[in-house]
Amino acid sequence: MVTTATGTYVYGVVPADVETDSEARGVGGDGAPVTVVRHGRVAALVSEVNLDRPLGTPDDLLAHEALLDATAAVVPVVPVRFGAVLTDEKSIVDEFLAPHHDEFAATLGRLDGKAEYVVTAKYAEDALLREVIAADPRLERLRAAIRDRPEETTREERIELGEAVGAAIDARRRADAQAVVEALAPATTTAVEREPVGEFGAANVAVLAETRRERQLVRAVEDLARRWAGRVEVRLLGPLAPYDFTEAQPWDSSAPS
Incomplete structure (x- = not known):
């Protein structure tokens, strides 16, 4: 048998x-x-x-x-x-x-009485690029310098523009992730900033919140989504198990893999 x-x-x-x-x-x-x-x-x-x-x-x-x-x-x-x-x-x-x-x-x-919730934010690509270029006249000058010119003759300018836009997006991403944390703070206990997902990820924030205050958290996310309408898409996931708030605990090494 x-x-x-x-x-x-x-x-x-x-x-x-x-x-x-x-x-x-x-x-x-x-x-x-x-x-x-x-x-x-x-x-x-x-x-x-x-x-x-x-x-x-x-x-x-x-x-x-x-x-x-x-x-x-x-x-x-x-x-x-x-x-x-x-x-x-x-x-x-x-x-x-x-x-x-x-x-x-x-x-x-x-x-x-608590659970984890995750707020993700994703930039609208066109809106983001317009925003970072409009905020820095140097970027607009670089873009104008390569417009309608062959790629092989503007290689250095294109590299400079790409690096400058990338740095500007990174700075805006850091600011927007902090804005998410601050917007959620009144409804949450603590927050962890995670790596945004994808090239145009704006924020990926896990929070620990009392489940009885879920409605307050939802309103905070809705307010943020309205403020960023057309610029950033905001989503709320949860309640979830507190994966981000129970790591590196003593029992973790005892759980077999």
């Missing part, structure tokens, strides 16, 4: 009194239910996983994130990085929960 090797996949840590949704399913595509392994005041969200099937598909990652994000909308959760698998429930307690029980409990207390 062929037997299937299984392990216990760990998603994150929650308060011990949390009950899982009977409909929740984990990674692996085999429909394994999500359960909890409790120890003291904390518990691990887990599911059984088939070790004969390698993890790492886009569907696995989406399932991992979807479970954590749905959890963060209702209870505090400390996310575990994708792909953490231990042998069984005993090893989860002995190797994961027990050694860091107090750190987990303290972090869950700090996160209680």
